[in-house]
Amino acid sequence: MxxxxxxxxxxxxxxxxxxxxxxxxxxxxxxxxxxxxxxxGFDNTKNQIESQTSYQNVHSIQGYYGENNYHVFYASNEDNEERLVFLPLEGEERELIAIDTEDMMSEEAIIDAWSSSCDTCRFADISPAYEDGQALWEITYHDKDNRFVMDYYSIDGQSLEERYTYDKMFP
Structure with missing residues (x-):
């Protein structure tokens, strides 16, 4: 037994x-x-950009999926000028949108400015975005009421362009 x-x-x-x-x-x-x-598609984008344009040393590739979809990456040209580049993923005319990094506020600086204005918030992520013909910083976080918030700041960090707030679905 x-x-x-x-x-x-x-x-x-x-x-x-x-x-x-x-x-x-x-x-x-x-x-x-x-x-x-x-x-x-990130490897294809990197190979295509490095072989067909003057941009070399493509790094930090990520996707942005908003009204239009983009591959977003940092790259330097032959003069070693660092650029933030948006490559549209749709459409016949897939023209690169390049922004000189000297003309934009750095990730660290925009996070510092944001955190000083929202000290009770829990930071989630920051990434470059492109909406309505304008380069932006997308900052996602949870506010003091535990709502998920997406803030869109101008790429130079001068103004808050848009804010989306999502209430918690389940308590």
Missing amino acids: RESKNRWVLWTLIIITVLLLIGIGYSIYLYQIINDSRTA
Whole structure:
């Protein structure tokens, strides 16, 4: 009788271990698939920009998905001038939009300015954005009421252009 109880415990532990390993493996697989789809096209964009334009040393590629979709990256030209570049992902005319980094406020400076105006907020992320023909900084955070907020500042950091606030869906 005692031996059958031990077998039951042993088989239960084996089944739980196998299910846990399957769950971990599936989670890793899903992460890789999602990350690959998030970064799809980044290598093509880098190769295309470096071979077809005067921009070299393309780095920090990320996607911006707003009204129009862009690959956003930093690159330097042959004169070693650093630029923030937006490459539209749709349309026949995929003209590059380049902004000299000297004409824009740095990420660190815009975060410092933002944090001094919102000391109870929890910072989430900052990224370049492009809407309505204007380069912007998109700052996402949670405010004191735990709402998710997206602020769009001009790229030079001089003005708040737009703010979206989303209430928490579930308490």
